Amino acid sequence: MIEITSLSKRYGSFTAVRSLDLVVPAGELFGFLGPNGAGKTTTMRMIAGILQPTAGIIRIAGHDLRDAPLAAKRALGFIPDRPFIYEKLTGMEFLRFSAGLYGQEGPEVDRRGEELLALFDLEPWRDELVESYSHGMRQKLIIASAFVHRPKVIVVDEPMVGLDPKSSKILKDLFREYTRRGHTVMMSTHTLEVAEGMCDRIGIMQRGELVACGTMHDLQQASGNDDALEDIFLRLTGDGAARDLMEVLDA
Numbered sequence: 469m470i471e472i473t474s475l476s477k478r479y480g481s482f483t484a485v486r487s488l489d490l491v492v493p494a495g496e497l498f499g500f501l502g503p504n505g506a507g508k509t510t511t512m513r514m515i516a517g518i519l520q521p522t523a524g525i526i527r528i529a530g531h532d533l534r535d536a537p538l539a540a541k542r543a544l545g546f547i548p549d550r551p552f553i554y555e556k557l558t559g560m561e562f563l564r565f566s567a568g569l570y571g572q573e574g575p576e577v578d579r580r581g582e583e584l585l586a587l588f589d590l591e592p593w594r595d596e597l598v599e600s601y602s603h604g605m606r607q608k609l610i611i612a613s614a615f616v617h618r619p620k621v622i623v624v625d626e627p628m629v630g631l632d633p634k635s636s637k638i639l640k641d642l643f644r645e646y647t648r649r650g651h652t653v654m655m656s657t658h659t660l661e662v663a664e665g666m667c668d669r670i671g672i673m674q675r676g677e678l679v680a681c682g683t684m685h686d687l688q689q690a691s692g693n694d695d696a697l698e699d700i701f702l703r704l705t706g707d708g709a710a711r712d713l714m715e716v717l718d719a
């Protein structure tokens with residue numbers, strides 16, 4: 469479970485996230501949407517504990533990130549949009565390293581590492597240096613590394629980018645199975661079909677605020693008709709771009 473209360477982030481005089489309240493319960497796959505610059509990554513980096521909030525409270529699996537940062541971070545797997553990865557480790561070494569950051573090591577970690585590498589078809593590459601991996605293979609290794617310490621909560625920024633269709637299907641199934649077991653996934657995406665097809669609830673950020681939040685059915689009811697998510701999203705976040713473009717072209 470993720471509990472966010474009155475969370476704000478200012479960069480100088482600019483407010484990137486404004487007094488955000490949000491609860492993502494155990495067992496839920498939550499889709500976090502919003503146009504470029506809406507504040508999604510800023511929010512997720514604060515949840516992951518790598519960016520200090522200006523104000524507000526974040527609890528992960530019941531642990532307050534400020535008062536009990538180690539317990540909160542231990543409960544969390546974070547998959548950033550631009551991950552750092554050690555080039556000079558092999559795939560398996562990177563997974564062992566990631567588990568080690570959470571104080572885990574030994575045969576159990578190796579067994580889970582092997583399972584995760586197999587799941588993403590990386591087994592033949594387990595002993596190859598990461599520097600020889602393709603973009604998609606790195607992405608898959610990063611995803612595997614977020615699961616290796618068995619977190620209760622996964623926060624993932626744009627997970628599908630760069631994955632081939634088979635790998636994105638595996639990832640979708642993994643998230644579904646993971647939430648079915650009572651864990652929590654918060655996932656940002658620009659792919660509205662992914663959000664509509666996969667997520668239990670969807671939140672839409674706009675200029676640092678949550679302008680809509682609920683099931684697809686809730687969002688449709690709030691919008692007053694059976695619109696697709698794309699129509700709801702564009703209405704909430706401003707759909708004047710095409711009109712503006714026509715004006716530019718006419719000019």
Ligand SMILES: Nc1ncnc2c1ncn2[C@@H]1O[C@H](COP(=O)(O)OP(=O)(O)OP(=O)(O)O)[C@@H](O)[C@H]1O
Pocket residue numbers: 479482484502503504505506507508509510511
């Ligand atoms: N370090 C920083 N210093 C100043 N402003 C920042 C910083 N990081 C982000 N911002 C600003 O905060 C706002 C929110 O950015 P953020 O990266 O959270 O958006 P996002 O919703 O993840 O966007 P995208 O979909 O493009 O990834 C943007 O206006 C961005 O320019």
